[in-house]
Amino acid sequence: DVKVTQSSRYLVKRTGEKVFLECVQDMDHENMFWYRQDPGLGLRLIYFSYDVKMKEKGDIPEGYSVSREKKERFSLILESASTNQTSMYLCASSRYEQYFGPGTRLTVT
Amino acid sequence: KNEVEQSPQNLTAQEGEFITINCSYSVGISALHWLQQHPGGGIVSLFMLSSGKKKHGRLIATINIQEKHSSLHITASHPRDSAVYICAPRGSSNTGKLIFGQGTTLQVKP
Numbered sequence: 037d038v039k040v041t042q043s044s045r046y047l048v049k050r051t052g053e054k055v056f057l058e059c060v061q062d063m064d065h066e067n068m069f070w071y072r073q074d075p076g077l078g079l080r081l082i083y084f085s086y087d088v089k090m091k092e093k094g095d096i097p098e099g100y101s102v103s104r105e106k107k108e109r110f111s112l113i114l115e116s117a118s119t120n121q122t123s124m125y126l127c128a129s130s131r132y133e134q135y136f137g138p139g140t141r142l143t144v145t
Numbered sequence: 146k147n148e149v150e151q152s153p154q155n156l157t158a159q160e161g162e163f164i165t166i167n168c169s170y171s172v173g174i175s176a177l178h179w180l181q182q183h184p185g186g187g188i189v190s191l192f193m194l195s196s197g198k199k200k201h202g203r204l205i206a207t208i209n210i211q212e213k214h215s216s217l218h219i220t221a222s223h224p225r226d227s228a229v230y231i232c233a234p235r236g237s238s239n240t241g242k243l244i245f246g247q248g249t250t251l252q253v254k255p
Contacts, residue, residue: 067240067241067242069241069242078245078247078248079188079231079245081242081243084240084241084242086240086241092240126187128188130241132193132241133178133193134178134180134233134241134243135190136188136190137187139187
């Protein structure tokens with residue numbers, strides 16, 4: 037079975053902190069994605085990566101950056117966390133079907 | 146206008162009913178995914194299809210590429226089917242990028 041794991045299920049950070057969310061997949065997938073999910077707004081793509089060191093902006097990249105140094109790991113970085121980044125963050129990987137991680141519920145206070 | 150439109154947005158059914166969720170999209174796609182998310186739970190891929198029809202247990206998904214329309218059917222619905230169902234077409238590029246519908250919230254009452 038494909039496994040996508042995320043570093044934390046719940047995270048509480050203070051405004052202005054640098055936040056790292058990590059995602060690891062074990063199926064050698066080229067494509068990896070970071071989404072945020074908010075009530076009433078559905079799933080929105082922040083960034084995706086289609087190969088090591090390759091990345092593209094999604095629909096809402098502002099305030100975020102990403103890193104993919106190894107094929108299995110895709111990190112989302114909040115350079116200076118703000119309260120409007122409080123959300124559920126979901127990572128996914130795919131070759132054809134898309135497999136989602138369990139999500140990280142981030143609260144920025 | 147959204148690139149992906151799902152209907153209905155909310156659906157309440159009695160246990161045992163036949164349920165249909167519809168999805169229309171306006172872009173060219175390579176495939177279409179149906180996803181399921183239980184309350185407080187993660188997202189699971191139910192189907193990926195590029196033509197015709199697929200069936201897993203009580204769930205059936207169909208797609209008509211020419212009409213840019215897909216449907217998800219649930220036969221003999223059960224309270225454990227209560228979840229959000231998301232239609233997500235995949236664009237024509239090979240990046241695997243999905244375009245998400247807003248989701249249909251289904252509640253099946255016993």
